Amino acid sequence: MKLEIDPLQRQRTSDDTSHDRLCVLRDPHRTLIALADGADSQEAAQTAAGRTVAELARCFRGGVLPEDPRDWVMILEGIDHAVLADSDAGETSALVMLVQQGVVMGASVGGSLAYVARAEGKGQLLSPGAQKSPRIGTGLASPAGFGPFELDGKLITRRPARVGAPRLAPIAANRRLPEREPLDRRG
Secondary structure, X not given: OOOOOOOOOOOOOOOOOOOEXXXXXXXXXXXXXXXXXXXXXXXXXXXXXXXXXXXXXHHHHHOOOOOOHHHHHHHHHHHHHHHHXXXXXOOEEEEXXXXXXXXXXXXXXXXXXXXXEOOOOEEEEOXXXXXXXOOEOOOOOOOEEEEEEEOOOEEEEEOXXXXXXXXXXXXXXXXXXXXXXXXXXXX
């Protein structure tokens, strides 16, 4: 198994006003992928997304990472309350994935999605992303854990389509991927 990060991703400039935050941390045995999608483009959503990813990165740097999706759920619930207590922070969805020994697991809250797309054109939705569920920063976030799943294809993350944006067709374990633009290239 080889975990690749898209080489087309660029570093953010200091004047970046995006509400998305991503952190990929590796050591010789595991990789942590943490992403957050602020609820809107306001500074408070940026703060919530940044704080969420920073807290997840701190877990990785602390050395002890959960090996059960239920523990990732509890971490996201704790981050929800920390972000709620921050008067400068708004709301964000989040997705955290731990990849180790060819297996991926994690948790999500809000609408962030994770898929495994296999070479033969089949895909599997990993995260249960529910766009209408309370996000981090509300004090009511209800994250859902997922995994462990064998990572036997390309790991893809994305947020659900916004109102007016092209709709993403669900990918089921035994359904062929549509012959369209690759999921990781669409917004």
